[in-house]
Amino acid sequence: MPAALMIRPVCPRDWADVARVAYLTGFFGQSARVYFPDQALFGALWIGPYVQGTGAGSFVAERAGEVVGYVLGAPEHDRYRQALSRVVARQVIRRRPTSATLRSLRYLWRAALYPSPHADWRAFPAHLHLNLLPAARGAGAGRRLLEAHLSVLGGLGVPGVQLSTTTENVAALGLYRRLGFEVLETRITPLWTPWLGHPATHVLMGLRAPGRDRDPVRRD
Template structure:
């Protein structure tokens, strides 16, 4: 990883983004067993950002052009959710129409693909942006997670974003500690664990 670097994602990175999302979908570990469709977690948490918000989609390149991590997001969650319903979920519904409901997360994917999912407006009032980040275990460490987060925060601040949030799996205690150390705090408003950061102040 001596030549590793963070760069904007390109359309050529999309298959790898799906793969990384699957391999980290189990509370940071391999989630292959959780989805009948290997693109399942990517449909929900990664690919639409790379397609619809390419200016906020970055990958960690291992120095050979191969992505070993990504960070994606949107500066306006409410507007992005509307775009998902209009531009993303119809194609996903068609792609998974014949998918068997055989794994733990299949029903979650099917429900999400129906559209209409909206985050709590009270959360978005203070934290309108959100992000998703995943790095493959061999590439973790070395400060890359922190650098990727900072890259995204800089991109969001450049767009005038005042606050940003992200969802966390409560089982992933390492991630919770990581975000707490970076200055995120628990801003959950319902049963989901959500951490946020006010971007009007220095990181």
């Protein structure tokens, strides 16, 4: 019988484990190594801004003492962007690059060319990321993490939260829909073509707080 799954708030000792889970699941549920060989840089860019205190409602799923999933989010987009800029300056501009770093720049360059869509940050100021190791999937961990996160956002009075995924993440799309997220936009992107072998479809989803105007407002 598998050990019980526990959902709890992130604490400082979890960040290295969260970065590890992010990397192991960063390519549509599989390892990000296929497109981003520099694991340390990946962790710094994807997790670093939250470590600086811009996040709220961050939780981990833990089983038998191992972090097997997480949800991270930031309720204030401007604070998150400022923290990300500091991370980029420290990790990309000032850091001595390795061969793995240089091979990872291909993805960063393409991500700048083909950015994900986003909704109007005034209407949907929060964003979130959720990832699970294979061993944690199918056990309700994703739903429990997401419900815990949304409960915190509700307590903060956040008017709306958005996320960007792709049609490659079928299970995640189903989870978000079941918890009330709606598709705000879809966009075919060549971002992932070198690694998938075909274009992907970005899916922008949003969830407004109860009682808010439900007409999504998008801003490029």
